[in-house]
Structures are given as structure tokens and as C-alpha cells.
Amino acid sequence: MFISIDFNSDEAIYMQLCDQIIRAIAIQELREGESLPSVRQMADEIGINMHTVNKAYAILRKDGFLKLDRRSGAMIAIDLDKIKALSELDESLRPVIARAICKDVSKEEAIAMVEKIYKEYGGSID
Amino acid sequence: MFISIDFNSDEAIYMQLCDQIIRAIAIQELREGESLPSVRQMADEIGINMHTVNKAYAILRKDGFLKLDRRSGAMIAIDLDKIKALSELDESLRPVIARAICKDVSKEEAIAMVEKIYKEYGGSID
DNA sequence: CCCTATGTTATAGTAAGTATAGAACATATA
DNA sequence: TATATGTTCTATACTTACTATAACATAGGG
Structure with missing residues (x-):
């Protein structure tokens, strides 16, 4: 995966997650319509708690980078305001x-x- | 004074203080060699605790914007690295x-x- | 020399934020 | 029906932010 968390950083894990996902979108490593791992999968891969991932995803949705769906998981969907x-x-x-x-x-x-x-x-x- | 703190902001008070002092330096409202109010004066003016101001001043010193002296107080001194x-x-x-x-x-x-x-x-x- | 003001440090308490854990829910899909 | 999804809830431990007192060494003014 494209995510690497620095657990010694003074930056919160959920913020590092947000920044790295946004960076991945910027460099087109992630593209419109693509899906991210579910909160549980992502949490397992990184080795952090589900709720931390959920918090990051929720912020990304609020800021117009993701759309979350109960069936299809988290999908890149840029809100171009x-x-x-x-x-x-x-x-x-x-x-x-x-x-x-x-x-x-x-x-x-x-x-x-x-x-x-x-x-x-x-x-x-x- | 040039400082106005938003107590409802999600940004920490000491960070707002840092940012506003740096902004004042940038627009030359504060110039090299000028003195800032002492930690106690500044705290009184803004209506916050002394330690919060002290924290901001310490960061500004660490980041090369201030020099602190026991006699002359806090003085603008840019470290041009x-x-x-x-x-x-x-x-x-x-x-x-x-x-x-x-x-x-x-x-x-x-x-x-x-x-x-x-x-x-x-x-x-x- | 005494008094004051300076930055600095220490301790303590409260509140908020961060991260973890376990459980449960409604819903959509295979 | 069974599974996986986001979502929500409660709970706990830890860290940070902010406040509150108090004390210290030191420099300057009278």
C-alpha cells in the first residue's frame, strides 16, 4: 500500500492518513472512482485501530475527497467546489x-x- | 495590540499567538530589535494564562523569531537560516x-x- | 541595598483530543 | 442466510492544552 505511518511523529495518525491519501490522489496513484480498503482492512494493514481509520475517512468525506457507501466501501469522489x-x-x-x-x-x-x-x-x- | 485570539477556534491559543506575531513581523508591524510585552503583560492583555504566552514565546525563540532575555524581555530577532x-x-x-x-x-x-x-x-x- | 520585574521551572488540576478496544446496528451483496 | 460494509455506542488509557500557584535566580531602578 501507499500508506506509511510514522508512529513517532507529533502529527496525529488520522491526519497522516488523510494527508497521504490526498497526496496519492494528487499524484494520481488513486483516481476518481477507485475504492479504498474498508476501514477494517485499512486498519489491519497499517496496524492501527478501526476507529482511527474511520475518523480519517469521515474527514476526507467532509472535505470532499471521498464518498462512503455501506455496500461499495470508500470510493474516491472529488467534490470540485x-x-x-x-x-x-x-x-x-x-x-x-x-x-x-x-x-x-x-x-x-x-x-x-x-x-x-x-x-x-x-x-x-x- | 495586534493580537486577537479566537477562543472558539479549534486552533490552540499558543499557536494563534505564534501565527499572529509572525504575521506582524511579516507586515513589519513588528521590526527587528523591537520588544514584545513580557509574558505576564501579554497574558494580562489577552486575558490568558502566563504559561500559554510563555509556550508561544519559547516556540518563537526555537524557530528563530525571538530572543528572550531575563532583563530586556522578548525581542524580535530573526535567525536568517x-x-x-x-x-x-x-x-x-x-x-x-x-x-x-x-x-x-x-x-x-x-x-x-x-x-x-x-x-x-x-x-x-x- | 532593597524592591521590582524579568524569564524560567515545578507542581497540580481540569478539560479536551487521540488512540485503543469491544460490541452492536441496519443494510447491501454473494 | 451468511458476510462485509459504514456507523454508532460505551469505555479506558494516554497525551496535550490551559489554567493556577508558587518559587527561583538575575538584572535594573531608586
């Missing part, structure tokens, strides 16, 4: 950029880094 | 950009937003 996506991006970028500015990171350097990461993530979107 | 700053920026941007890509936010849109925020934060650095 562009307005919301942009405002969330804005909110996430602000504190990150504030830190960068304090450390004398120029606008050009920051943009170069964004471009680098976009390329790394497959360049599926230009 | 560019390598570290860039690697931290990289690490922070990754999950944010992964989310954006999933939501079909193009590279150009993301870069435009970075430019917008840089301009908002004063354009002191181009």
Missing part, C-alpha cells in the same frame, strides 16, 4: 508565507518552490 | 498543494495566490 478550494488554499498559504517572508524568502523563491512541487506531483495539471 | 527556511517552506507547502491539485487548482492559480499574499503582506520583499 472551486471557490471553496481557493479560499482554503488562501487560508493555508497565509501563515506559511508569513513565515517565509520573515526569513527573507523572496516571492520568486516561493513561486519557484510551488512550481517545483507541482512538477513533482506529476504535472498532470499545469 | 535560509536553507532551513526553504526546507520548512517546502514541507509546509506540500500537503497544501496536494489538496489544491486534487481540487483542480492550476499551478497558475496557485502562483497567482502566492503573489497576491506577498503583495498584501507589504511587498517589502519582492
